[in-house]
Amino acid sequence: MLAQLTRDERLNALIILFVVAACGVAMMIAGQGDPLGLHGGVVLAAAVLGIFGVVAGYYAPEPSEARFSQYYDDPSKIGIILAMGWAVFGMFIGDWVAWLLVYPDLTFDAGWSSFGRIRPVHTTAVIFGFGGNALIATSFHVLQRTSGARLPDQLLPWFVLFGYNLFCLLAVTGYMMGITQSKEYAEPEWYADLWLVVVWVAYFILYLRTLVRRREPHIYVANWYYMAFILVVAILHIVNGLTLPISLGSAKSYSAFSGVQDAMTQWWYGHNAVAFFLTAGFLGMMYYYLPKRAGRPIFSYRMSIISFWGIVFFYMWAGSHHLHYTALPHWVQTLGMTFSVMLLVPSWASAGNALLTLNGAWHKVRDDATLRFMMVAAVFYGLSTFEGSFMAIRSVNSLSHYTDWTVGHVHAGALGWVALITFGSIYAVVPWLWKRERMYSAGLVEVHFWLAVAGTVIYVFAMWNSGIIQGLMWRTYNESGTLAYSFIDSLVAMRPYYAARAIGGLLFLIGAVVGCYNIWMTVRGVPRAAAEVPAASADPDDPIRQPAE
Amino acid sequence: MAVEERDKHSGYMTTGHVWNGIKELNTPVPRPVWLFLIGTALFSFVYWLLMPAWPVGVTYTKGLLGIDQRTTVAENLKAAALARSEWTQRIESGSFKEIQADPHLMTAVRQTGHRLFVDNCAVCHGTDAKGGKGYPNLTTTSWLWGGEPEQIAETIRVGINSAHPDTRVSQMPAVGRDQMMPGKDIPKVVRYVLGLSDPAAAKDMPAGEREAARTLFEANCAACHGEDAKGKIEMGAPDLTDRFWIYGGDQQSVLATIWDGRQGHMPTWEARLSPVERKILTLYLVDLRAKTP
Numbered sequence: 109m110l111a112q113l114t115r116d117e118r119l120n121a122l123i124i125l126f127v128v129a130a131c132g133v134a135m136m137i138a139g140q141g142d143p144l145g146l147h148g149g150v151v152l153a154a155a156v157l158g159i160f161g162v163v164a165g166y167y168a169p170e171p172s173e174a175r176f177s178q179y180y181d182d183p184s185k186i187g188i189i190l191a192m193g194w195a196v197f198g199m200f201i202g203d204w205v206a207w208l209l210v211y212p213d214l215t216f217d218a219g220w221s222s223f224g225r226i227r228p229v230h231t232t233a234v235i236f237g238f239g240g241n242a243l244i245a246t247s248f249h250v251l252q253r254t255s256g257a258r259l260p261d262q263l264l265p266w267f268v269l270f271g272y273n274l275f276c277l278l279a280v281t282g283y284m285m286g287i288t289q290s291k292e293y294a295e296p297e298w299y300a301d302l303w304l305v306v307v308w309v310a311y312f313i314l315y316l317r318t319l320v321r322r323r324e325p326h327i328y329v330a331n332w333y334y335m336a337f338i339l340v341v342a343i344l345h346i347v348n349g350l351t352l353p354i355s356l357g358s359a360k361s362y363s364a365f366s367g368v369q370d371a372m373t374q375w376w377y378g379h380n381a382v383a384f385f386l387t388a389g390f391l392g393m394m395y396y397y398l399p400k401r402a403g404r405p406i407f408s409y410r411m412s413i414i415s416f417w418g419i420v421f422f423y424m425w426a427g428s429h430h431l432h433y434t435a436l437p438h439w440v441q442t443l444g445m446t447f448s449v450m451l452l453v454p455s456w457a458s459a460g461n462a463l464l465t466l467n468g469a470w471h472k473v474r475d476d477a478t479l480r481f482m483m484v485a486a487v488f489y490g491l492s493t494f495e496g497s498f499m500a501i502r503s504v505n506s507l508s509h510y511t512d513w514t515v516g517h518v519h520a521g522a523l524g525w526v527a528l529i530t531f532g533s534i535y536a537v538v539p540w541l542w543k544r545e546r547m548y549s550a551g552l553v554e555v556h557f558w559l560a561v562a563g564t565v566i567y568v569f570a571m572w573n574s575g576i577i578q579g580l581m582w583r584t585y586n587e588s589g590t591l592a593y594s595f596i597d598s599l600v601a602m603r604p605y606y607a608a609r610a611i612g613g614l615l616f617l618i619g620a621v622v623g624c625y626n627i628w629m630t631v632r633g634v635p636r637a638a639a640e641v642p643a644a645s646a647d648p649d650d651p652i653r654q655p656a657e
Numbered sequence: 658m659a660v661e662e663r664d665k666h667s668g669y670m671t672t673g674h675v676w677n678g679i680k681e682l683n684t685p686v687p688r689p690v691w692l693f694l695i696g697t698a699l700f701s702f703v704y705w706l707l708m709p710a711w712p713v714g715v716t717y718t719k720g721l722l723g724i725d726q727r728t729t730v731a732e733n734l735k736a737a738a739l740a741r742s743e744w745t746q747r748i749e750s751g752s753f754k755e756i757q758a759d760p761h762l763m764t765a766v767r768q769t770g771h772r773l774f775v776d777n778c779a780v781c782h783g784t785d786a787k788g789g790k791g792y793p794n795l796t797t798t799s800w801l802w803g804g805e806p807e808q809i810a811e812t813i814r815v816g817i818n819s820a821h822p823d824t825r826v827s828q829m830p831a832v833g834r835d836q837m838m839p840g841k842d843i844p845k846v847v848r849y850v851l852g853l854s855d856p857a858a859a860k861d862m863p864a865g866e867r868e869a870a871r872t873l874f875e876a877n878c879a880a881c882h883g884e885d886a887k888g889k890i891e892m893g894a895p896d897l898t899d900r901f902w903i904y905g906g907d908q909q910s911v912l913a914t915i916w917d918g919r920q921g922h923m924p925t926w927e928a929r930l931s932p933v934e935r936k937i938l939t940l941y942l943v944d945l946r947a948k949t950p
Contacts (some may be wrong), residue, residue, distance in 0.1 A: 253677040328676040399679050405664055408684035409672045418694075438726045439709035439717040446701035446710075453694045457686075468666035588765040589741040594775030596784055 109114035109182060110165030111265075112175065117263040121162050124267065129155035132308055135299065138357035143285045144299065147278055147359065179252040181541050183265035188534055188541070191238050191633075192624050195527075196247030198233025199617040205230050206610035209605060220284035227448050228283045228295045234522065235293065235386065237276045242530045244269055244311070245388040249336045249537055250396040251315060254331055256323030257531070264314045267581050273305035275300055286361045289372045295350050298361040301349040308345065312338045329412045333392035336420055337406060340384040341427060348377035368435045374431035383423035386521065387489075389527050391419075391458060397533040398482045402472055407464035411457050418454025422447050429500035432509060448500030452493060452553060477550065477557040480599025488524025492517060507579040512602070516571025523564040525615060531560065531623060538630050548629035553624055559619030566612030574605030709939055733890065745933050748940075753806040757941060763944065769939025773934055777926070791904060791921065794915070796949040799901040801827075805888045810939040816925035824925065827893030829881075838877055845870040847912050853886050853898045854906070861916030871890070892906055 113121065132155055137147025141636055173281055205227050208214045248265055254259060259265050279296040282288070288295040296304075315338055319331060351361035365373050406412060416605060428436060428444030463486050466473055473483050495517050496529045499508050539546050547553055580599060584592040659673030661683070669682040693934060705711065708720040719725075738745075748756055756762050770795065776783050777831045781792040788794035796806060802812045802825055815821040816829075833843050850860030850871035859867070873894060881894035888896035903921070904914050 156808070176816050199874060255676070305916040324676055326674050327682075328674075357709050370939075396679070400677075404666075405671055405680035406661060407682055408686065409681040409688045410684065411690065412681070414686060414690070414694075433726060433730075437709070437717070439712065440723075441726070442704065442708045442720075444703050450694070450701055453697055456693075460687075460690075481899070483855040491936045586768040588744065588766075588768050589737060591772050592768070594772045594779070594784075596775050596779060 109186075110162060110286055111168045112171050112180075112182065113262045114170055117261060118162055120182055121266075122159065122166075124327045125155045125158045125162065126302065131160065139359065140357070142358050143282065143287050144357060144359040146285065147282065147287075147299070149272070150278060150281060156511070158270070164337065170417070174226045176258060178258070178651065179249075180217050180259045180262060180265065181249065181252075183246040183259075184537070184650045185270050185541050186568060187241050187632075188247070188538065189626070190269070191241035191245060191530070191534070191625060192620070194237025194276070195620045196624060197445075198230055198238055199613070199620055200550050201226055201233060202230040203610060203613040203617050204578070206606065206613045209606045210610055212612070219286070220394050225283050226583055227288065228288065230510075231293065232276065232279045232283070232295065234527075235381075236279065239389075239526055239530065240272060240276070243271075243334075243337065243385075244272060246393050246396075246533055246537060247315070247338075247389075249541070250330050250392065251334065254324070254328040254396065255318055255321065257318055257321040259314065260317040260321070262503060264310060268307055268311045268314060271303070271310070272292030273309060275304045278303070282359070289351065289361065289363070291348065291363075292375055292378055294345070294374070298349070298351050299359070301345065301351075304348075305342070305346060308338065312342060314379045328395070329406070329409075330392040332416050333395065334387045336416075336591070337392065338382060340388070342386070344377045345632075355503065371431055372436060372440065373427060374593055376424075376427035379424055379427035379430060382521070383426075387423075387528050389418065390526050394462055394482060394486065394529050397529075397536045398462055398479075398486075399531075401476070401479045401482065401536050402466055402469035404465050404467070404469045407461050407467070411461045415454045415458040415461060419451070419458065420453035422454065426451055426500065428503065431503040432502050445500050445502055445598050448497050452497040453626050455493035455497075456490055459493070460484050462473040462486035462489075467613035477553040478532050478547075478614075479533040481553075481560075484557075485525050485529035485532060488520060488528065492521035492525055495520060507583070508575060511575040511578040511582075512571045512605070513575025513579065513629065515576055516568050519564070519571065520568045523560070523567060526558060528564075531556065533571050533579045533622075533629070534623070538627050540633050542633070544630055548634055549624050552626040556619040556622045558627070560624065561616050563612045563619060566615065568612075570608035570612060572607040572637070574602045574609075577601055577605075585629050605653045680848065680915070691940050715737070723809070748936055749933050753940065753943075763940070766937050766940045767944065770937050770944070775796055777930065778938070781923075786942065788903070793903050794901060796946055797901050798946070799896055799899050800891045801888075801895055804943075805931065806939050806943055808890070809942055810935060811929075812936050813938055814927045817923040818920055819923060819925040821925035825893055826929060827920070829894075829914065829919040831868060831916065831918035832877065833912075834918070842873050843912070843915055846873050847908060849874055850886075850897055850911055851906070852913075854900055894910065895899070 110118065119603075120357040129152055132148045132152030134148075135151060136145050137148075137149055139145035163638075164533055204214065205223065208223055208226075215223070219225070248259060277294070278300040282296060282300065287297050289297055291577060319327065350364040352364065353359075353361040363370050363373075395406070395412070425447035428440045429448050430444075432441050432445070463483065466479075466483060469479070473479050498504055499513070499517060508517075535547055538544070576596050578601075581598040582591075582595075586592040661670045661673040662680075663670055664682055667684070669684045671680045672683050674681060681735070683858055692719075693860075705718070706720065706726060707722045709717055710720060711718045715882075746763055747759075747762060748766070751759075751762070756766070774786065778786070780852040782788050782795055784930065793799075793801065800808070802808055802817070806807060812825060815823045817825045819825075832838050832839060833840060838846070845866065848862050849867060852862055852867070860868070872888070879893045881889060883889050883894075883898055886897040888894045895901075900906070902910070904910055904919060930938070
């Protein structure tokens with residue numbers, strides 16, 4: 109890794125690492141007796157580890173000029189391995205949380221393992237750890253190929269990747285210590301937030317610097333989506349993260365907004381995190397790997413355009429549907445609901461564009477589990493966006509709000525769409541990145557596919573059932589005109605569905621472990637008996653025609 | 658530059674752009690997409706006209722229907738209260754005896770009381786009201802502060818050792834820890850107390866020892882629990898001769914109680930539940946006790 113950095117870049121890496129180490133020391137000193145101090149130790153340890161790595165390879169020979177005729181893929185490789193690591197960790201915690209709801213004693217009497225702490229560990233590990241690393245890794249890969257340009261330098265991509273993972277690490281360790289902003293999907297405290305801003309701006313700059321040197325005059329659709337993802341997430345993160353720490357020596361901060369304004373800011377952030385992190389970024393992934401794997405042109409360039417602008421424009425308004433029937437003024441709820449309804453059209457146009465792209469390649473979908481991952485992901489994208497628009501209608505929301513239906517909806521999107529498109533893309537890109545003819549075992553991809561689909565379906569059906577039963581129990585009146593069921597009655601009724609959900613999650617987790625094994629064996633280049641594997645997927649890159657400067 | 662070509666499978670032209678082998682067709686946007694886009698937009702426009710929708714300076718468009726969630730919910734609550742008032746008023750004004758004699762009212766008490774009890778009381782007393790260690794069983798005849806409906810209602814209203822100014826107050830002192838009695842005497846009292854409710858335990862104790870322990874009990878415990886050890890409701894001191902124990906009736910638990918003392922806590926519900934709700938809960942508990950064998 110270090111051998112690919114120029115001498116100047118190694119020096120810059122050292123400078124950055126020393127600055128990070130100094131920040132860690134400052135946090136340790138200022139935050140004595142506070143969790144902030146512990147996090148200072150984590151930051152310092154990460155920086156020292158990096159310093160050792162750089163110093164050890166500092167005097168290695170400089171990379172040759174020949175590198176400019178190749179894309180720079182090592183950050184993508186490490187990114188994918190990190191993504192799979194976070195996937196297994198995050199899904200394991202997720203399934204633990206799921207069993208915790210069936211057997212409440214599974215915290216083992218520890219504070220760090222209580223529901224309120226490990227639930228955000230799960231969401232952060234899968235969304236930001238797994239999803240985020242997969243987005244960064246694939247975006248570097250797609251960006252270079254669709255621009256015909258190498259990443260502008262060898263240091264910035266590593267800064268983005270490792271900096272981002274440091275943020276994830278601070279986030280999940282913080283939750284276990286009880287550090288949280290109490291904002292869903294924005295739980296990390298102010299110092300971690302500030303660090304993410306630095307990393308994210310670097311990411312955007314890196315993207316622009318590469319894109320500016322592209323060969324094709326038009327920017328490919330995947331890059332529109334990746335750019336929207338990077339830019340809008342930066343805006344969302346900064347605005348929702350506006351807080352005032354109670355002191356520079358404390359991890360605790362208070363939001364700049366209060367009351368219903370704070371709630372609205374949070375859900376403007378929260379829903380657009382779904383839109384621009386979990387949708388736009390992964391649409392970027394889909395728009396590259398799906399046509400590539402299918403060997404078909406995109407069904408309609410025009411539909412790409414209206415979908416993209418439709419999604420970008422409508423999503424921005426939809427956040428208030430998370431606050432139906434609350435202190436939020438009625439008119440804001442109206443806007444959130446109507447824009448959510450209109451949002452269905454560009455969402456379905458995207459899903460349709462993906463599925464229609466497969467026309468002429470459906471035999472491949474039948475035979476190739478990798479492509480089938482992407483196809484089913486597009487179907488789940490369509491299903492969950494329909495469900496989302498439906499649930500955003502106020503009268504529907506009055507039944508679904510606060511119930512497991514919401515949890516089921518999120519997982520229809522997160523498992524069915526986000527995770528499946530990611531696994532499909534990873535199975536496509538791993539042989540290309542490591543210059544293998546194909547994945548180690550197509551059979552194991554097939555196994556993973558069915559485990560993932562079965563797990564998702566079980567999960568989603570369990571949550572639909574429990575959510576609707578909950579919603580109905582909470583609004584059922586007896587003939588005296590008072591509520592028929594207590595809250596605990598509804599909890600007791602949920603138990604079988606919670607068990608079913610945990611089993612579905614377990615299947616999904618096992619699938620991810622199978623995927624890790626398959627990827628690892630591919631990376632190691634272990635050959636398989638020739639009889640087993642049909643579809644070859646030779647690296648389809650055309651070489652860089654003009655060297656990147 | 659861009660060279661369009663015809664895709665053999667679909668028959669559409671490409672846009673002529675190529676990105677690492679990926680091409681795009683220039684297929685027109687299918688008509689249903691436009692129709693749905695127009696349809697959902699029309700729905701939104703109509704909805705905006707009818708409902709509160711767009712901010713205008715410091716106010717907002719109110720909508721032709723004049724609907725607002727605050728007035729809607731206020732009206733719904735009022736209507737529901739009105740529908741319930743048929744029986745809630747009779748519960749509010751009636752005496753416990755009158756209500757208990759009215760099967761129609763008792764149906765409402767059982768339905769509503771169960772939900773009220775489980776949502777508010779079950780966390781300590783259990784969904785079946787049978788309590789647990791430290792939390793009294795409410796289905797028995799043994800009541801610390803009296804089992805008459807009026808007494809139960811008062812306990813619910815003010816709580817025990819709570820923040821309410823009229824709270825019921827009670828404390829079992831730490832007889833052992835605070836050395837209110839010589840340590841060597843405490844095991845004797847424990848044995849004596851166990852014998853009060855368990856004839857077998859009483860028989861095990863030699864008569865002389867038992868007499869000595871009775872003297873100790875009368876000197877130290879009877880002020881609250883009574884000479885007959887049947888407890889005193891005005892002190893909130895439990896009857897020690899029955900088979901019900903709040904903190905456990907084995908030797909170790911009784912020793913712990915006498916050594917370290919006890920001071921239970923029950924919150925006041927006056928500010929959290931309405932008088933009718935507290936009355937329903939009271940009747941629910943009396944009814945539950947009557948139904949428990």
